[in-house]
Every structure is written in C-alpha cells, then in structure tokens.
Amino acid sequence: xxxxxxxxxxxxxxxxxxxxxxxxxxxxxxxxxxxxxxxxxxxxxxxxxxxxxxxxxxxxxxxxxxxxxxxxxxxxxxxxxxxxxxxxxxxxxxxxxxxxxxxxxxxxxxxxxxxxxxxxxxxxxxxxxxxxxxxxxxxxxxxxxxxxxxxxxxxxxxxxxxxxxxxxxxxxxxxxxxxxxxxxxxxxxxxxxxxxxxxxxxxxxxxxxxxxxxxxxxxxxxxxxxxxxxxxxxxxxxxxxxxxxxxxxxxxxxxxxxxxxxxxxxxxxxxxxxxxxxxxxxxxxxxxxxxxxxxxxxxxxxxxxxxxxxxxxxxxxxxxxxxxxxxxxxxxxxxxxxxxxxxxxxxxxxxxxxxxxxxxxxxxxxxxxxxxxxxxxxxxxxxxxxxxxxxxxxxxxxxxxxxxxxxxxxxxxxxxxxxxxxxxxxxxxxxxxxxxxxxxxxxxxxxxxxxxxxxxxxxxxxxxxxxxxxxxxxxxxxxxxxxxxxxxxxxxxxxxxxxxxxxxxx
Numbered sequence: 001x002x003x004x005x006x007x008x009x010x011x012x013x014x015x016x017x018x019x020x021x022x023x024x025x026x027x028x029x030x031x032x033x034x035x036x037x038x039x040x041x042x043x044x045x046x047x048x049x050x051x052x053x054x055x056x057x058x059x060x061x062x063x064x065x066x067x068x069x070x071x072x073x074x075x076x077x078x079x080x081x082x083x084x085x086x087x088x089x090x091x092x093x094x095x096x097x098x099x100x101x102x103x104x105x106x107x108x109x110x111x112x113x114x115x116x117x118x119x120x121x122x123x124x125x126x127x128x129x130x131x132x133x134x135x136x137x138x139x140x141x142x143x144x145x146x147x148x149x150x151x152x153x154x155x156x157x158x159x160x161x162x163x164x165x166x167x168x169x170x171x172x173x174x175x176x177x178x179x180x181x182x183x184x185x186x187x188x189x190x191x192x193x194x195x196x197x198x199x200x201x202x203x204x205x206x207x208x209x210x211x212x213x214x215x216x217x218x219x220x221x222x223x224x225x226x227x228x229x230x231x232x233x234x235x236x237x238x239x240x241x242x243x244x245x246x247x248x249x250x251x252x253x254x255x256x257x258x259x260x261x262x263x264x265x266x267x268x269x270x271x272x273x274x275x276x277x278x279x280x281x282x283x284x285x286x287x288x289x290x291x292x293x294x295x296x297x298x299x300x301x302x303x304x305x306x307x308x309x310x311x312x313x314x315x316x317x318x319x320x321x322x323x324x325x326x327x328x329x330x331x332x333x334x335x336x337x338x339x340x341x342x343x344x345x346x347x348x349x350x351x352x353x354x355x356x357x358x359x360x361x362x363x364x365x366x367x368x369x370x371x372x373x374x375x376x377x378x379x380x381x382x383x384x385x386x387x388x389x390x391x392x393x394x395x396x397x398x399x400x401x402x403x404x405x406x407x408x409x410x411x412x413x414x415x416x417x418x419x420x421x422x423x424x425x426x427x428x429x430x431x432x433x434x435x436x437x438x439x440x441x442x443x444x445x446x447x448x449x450x451x452x453x454x455x456x457x458x459x460x461x462x463x464x465x466x467x468x469x470x471x472x473x474x475x476x477x478x479x480x481x482x483x484x485x486x487x488x489x490x491x492x493x494x495x496x497x498x499x500x501x502x503x504x505x506x
Contacts, residue, residue: 020099027108031097034115038090041119042083045126052133059137061218072129076117079125086118139225140218146228147211153231157197160234160235162190166244172249175288177324179252186248190241197234200227228339233430242299251329257379258321259339260312261299262431270316274309277432278320281339285325285369291353296377312336316433317381317424318417321388328398336404340379341395343372357389364389383427 054070063069075364089111096108139146169187171181207224210216216224252410262277276284279299312320315336322342323332333342344366345352354375355368366387368376376384391407398405415421417432 008155015364022102023097023108025103027112028097028100031093031108033113034112035090035094038083038086038115038119041123042087044139045076045079045083045122048126048130049111052076052129054224055133059218062136062140062222064219064222070131070421075125075129079122079129082118082122082125085124086115089115089118104195109253135229136225139228140221143211143216146206149226150228150231153228153235154201156195157194157231157234160194160238162194162238162242165217166251167192168246172252178326179328183245183249187247190238190245193234193238193241197231200230203227248328251323252326253285253288254282254323255325256323257319257339257342259379259381260315260318260320261381261428263309263313263316263433264301265309265500266458273303274306276309276312277301279378281375283325283372283375293371295372295378295436297378299366302309304443314406314419316419316431317421317428318404319379335402336418337399338395338405338407339381340384341387341392341405343375343379344392346396347393349387366382366392381427385423413461 021166044415053069056063056072093108093111096104096111103201132220143172161172166187169183173183204224204227207216207220210220211224238422257280258275259279259281261279264275264277266272266274277299278301281295281297283293283295286294318336319339320336321332321334323329324342343352343354345355347355347357350357353369354372355366357364358367366389394409395405396408404418406418406421416423418424
C-alpha cells in the first residue's frame with residue numbers, strides 16, 4: 001500500500017479480469033447452437049414418430065398380429081425421455097450463459113457435452129426405429145430381391161461349420177469332466193440356432209411359393225418378414241456364441257492371480273482418479289498329459305472408485321482375485337489372500353502339480369517344483385520366503401470362514417502380509433503407496449512420513465481396462481481376468497509324482 005492507495009496483487013487482477021470477461025464467446029455460441037439443435041431434434045423426433053405410425057395405420061393387415069408397432073412405440077418413448085433430460089440440461093446451460101461468469105466455464109463445458117451426447121443418443125434411438133420400420137415397409141416393394149437375400153442368409157446359416165468349436169469343447173470336457181455338463185449345455189444351445197433356422201425356413205415354404213406366384217397377402221407376408229429378420233441375424237449370432245464358447249473352454253486351462261502391487265490416491269486439487277496397480281500372473285496349461293505350462297505376467301494401473309480404493313487399502317501385496325485351473329473366470333475367488341498360497345496343496349493331500357510338503361529336518365516346508373519357480377517369483381515379487389506348515393494352517397483356517405489371512409499368529413501380533421505386513425513393507429518398499437506414506441496408519445509400521453507428493457515414483461498413464469476393484473466390490477464372485485501380455489515362459493514338468501487331479505486345488 002502506497003500513498004494511501006490499495007494495490008491488488010497481479011493474480012487477483014487477472015482473476016478479476018477473467019470474471020469481468022465472462023464465458024468465452026466461442027462457448028456461448030456453442031451453447032446457443034446446441035439449443036437450436038435440440039429444438040430441431042425434438043421436432044424431427046415427433047415428425048418421425050408420426051410418419052412411422054401413419055404408415056402402420058395404412059397397412060393394418062401387415063401389422064395386425066406382430067409386436068413391432070408396440071416395440072417402436074416404446075423406442076420412440078425412450079428417445080423422447082432422453083430429449084427431455086437434454087432439455088433440462090439445456091435450461092441449466094441457459095442460466096449459466098445468462099449469468100456469464102468466467103468461473104462457470106468448466107461447468108458449462110461439462111453440461112454442453114452432456115446435452116450434446118443426450119441429443120445424439122435420442123437421434124440414434126429414433127433412427128433405429130425408422131430403419132426397422134422402413135425395412136418392413138420396403139420388403140413388399142422389392143419382394144423378389146428380399147426373398148433372394150433371405151435365401152442367401154439361410155444358406156449362410158446352414159453352411160456354418162461348427163466342427164472346430166465342437167472339437168474344442170469336447171477336448172475341454174475330456175480334460176475337465178466336472179465342466180462337461182455346463183459346456184455341453186452351451187454347445188447344444190449353439191447347435192440349436194441353425195436347427196431352428198432350418199425349421200423356420202421349412203415353415204416358410206408355402207409363403208415362399210405364394211411369393212413366387214405373386215399371390216401372397218399382407219397377412220401372410222408378416223411372418224415371412226420375421227423369419228427373414230431372424231435368418232439375417234443368425235450368422236453373426238452363431239459366430240459370437242461360438243467365440244464365447246471357445247473362450248469359456250480356454251479359461252479352464254488357466255490359473256491366474258490379480259495382485260494389488262500399488263495404490264494411488266489423487267490430491268484434492270488434482271481432479272485425477274483413484275487407481276490400483278494390478279499385476280496379473282497367469283499360468284496356462286499347454287499340455288495336460290505332459291504336465292507342461294507357460295507363465296506370463298502383465299502389470300497396469302486401473303482407475304477405480306473411491307469406495308473400491310478404500311476397500312483394499314489393507315491389501316497391498318495380496319492376491320485380490322484368484323482362479324484355479326479347471327474353473328471358469330466367473331468362479332474366481334475375490335477374498336484377498338497372500339499371493340501364492342492358493343497353489344499350495346492341503347496338508348492331507350501332501351503334494352500337487354506345483355510342489356510338495358518337504359518334511360526333512362523336523363519341520364514341514366512347502367517346496368515348489370523347478371518348473372514353477374518363475375510362477376513362484378512373480379507371485380512373491382521376487383522375494384520368496386518359504387511357507388511353513390503352521391503358517392499354511394492359519395491360512396486355511398481363515399479361508400474356511402471367508403476371512404482374509406494376514407499372517408498373524410495371534411490377533412494382537414504384527415501382520416506379515418497385506419499393506420501393513422512386514423513382508424509387504426520390505427518387498428514393495430518402492431511402491432507409490434509406500435513412498436506416499438500409505439503405511440503410516442499401521443500400529444506396526446515404523447514409517448512416520450505423511451502422505452504427500454508422488455513425484456518420487458514413476459507415473460504411467462492408466463490403461464483403459466475394466467475396473468477390477470469395482471467388479472469385486474462387496475467381495476463378490478465372478479470377475480475374470482483380462483488377457484495377459486508380457487513375457488511368456490515355457491515350463492516342463494519334473495519327474496516327481498503328484499497327488500490328486502492335475503490342475504485342481506483341493
């Protein structure tokens with residue numbers, strides 16, 4: 001302050017100037033343009049609805065006993081509801097534009113994007129009805145060409161070769177007998193599609209004959225159009241279901257873990273998302289008879305909700321989802337557990353395809369077979385510590401009641417696994433969560449730093465993958481892993497004899 005005059009800081013002057021300036025001219029113009037587009041969209045929707053149902057009314061015999069008009073009415077109503085929501089957003093935008101404050105720019109841009117997306121969605125809904133209705137109206141106009149196309153579609157369905165997927169399924173049924181019923185039911189449903197197409201084609205023989213003679217009526221034409229639509233969609237449906245069935249069969253040959261290796265909470269000002277870093281470790285059986293497999297590992301950041309983030313704050317270093325070979329991905333266990341413990345054989349079994357209990361020296365310790373050492377290292381983050389039988393018993397006791405095992409010998413003793421565990425704090429010491437002071441809430445942690453900057457750790461961009469934590473919210477079952485990427489390792493079994501069935505955990 002000089003000479004009795006008050007001088008504003010530069011930052012305050014810039015802020016004041018921005019407020020005076022109001023919303024950018026280009027944004028205000030876009031808001032006005034979108035308002036006009038919304039009005040046009042509302043008018044076009046009503047015009048389209050009237051046009052469609054005038055034509056329906058003009059062809060009563062064609063639509064007398066078919067569900068299409070009711071379906072189109074519902075679709076138009078859905079589009080109208082979408083535009084109603086867009087109209088509410090448009091009114092909010094108009095208020096912001098009227099106030100014309102620069103501080104509202106971000107809110108206005110977000111609302112403009114929302115309104116635009118709603119308008120486009122309603123337009124797509126309306127256009128879908130018009131396309132479907134036009135197909136019905138035009139089928140009769142070019143009857144010969146449509147019947148020829150119908151014959152081509154039936155031939156495409158009839159000649160689809162299901163032998164490859166049948167072979168895949170039958171092999172999986174042989175390798176995993178417990179899944180035979182589930183796989184067979186899906187294969188039967190797939191085979192039913194071309195069989196049903198044949199029945200529908202045969203049922204249309206009389207109508208096709210009348211069509212060839214030019215004597216078919218509108219009442220007789222409607223069922224023929226419905227069969228034509230079914231036959232047109234069947235080839236893509238068969239291909240999709242066959243691909244799904246091959247993928248489902250393939251799931252049985254994989255065991256996998258999704259390990260939470262890091263957490264990242266955004267600062268309050270950043271606007272970034274909560275994230276988990278997930279390592280997917282997959283062991284794929286390449287030859288069951290020869291006991292050969294290969295292991296792969298991939299790692300990436302996954303954006304998650306705040307609630308999902310907080311649900312696993314105690315589980316860094318843990319396997320937050322695990323699936324055994326011989327199970328579908330939908331059967332994955334999502335109760336967090338120490339990584340690698342799920343591969344160890346129960347005490348009563350003594351051994352499995354992954355290793356055996358070594359009872360030498362008066363203490364029982366789990367010993368991995370040589371061909372699974374890479375799997376072991378990936379699960380334990382290259383810091384494997386032998387698992388003694390007493391520790392494994394504690395894990396099985398917790399597992400039997402659906403509780404997470406953190407390696408505590410008593411409820412009051414320090415944990416070994418999980419975010420606050422001694423093993424995790426040393427093995428994942430370089431993680432972003434550790435560097436940010438994420439362990440400081442633990443009564444067993446020696447760290448005293450406050451959560452702060454993440455600048456000391458690498459910050460890869462989150463990949464566009466499904467949210468693992470959101471899918472397992474509430475400790476639900478049924479989340480499957482994505483396809484892994486990264487280095488793959490071939491493995492060959494040793495000569496040691498195994499316990500119960502290969503590929504299954506008891």
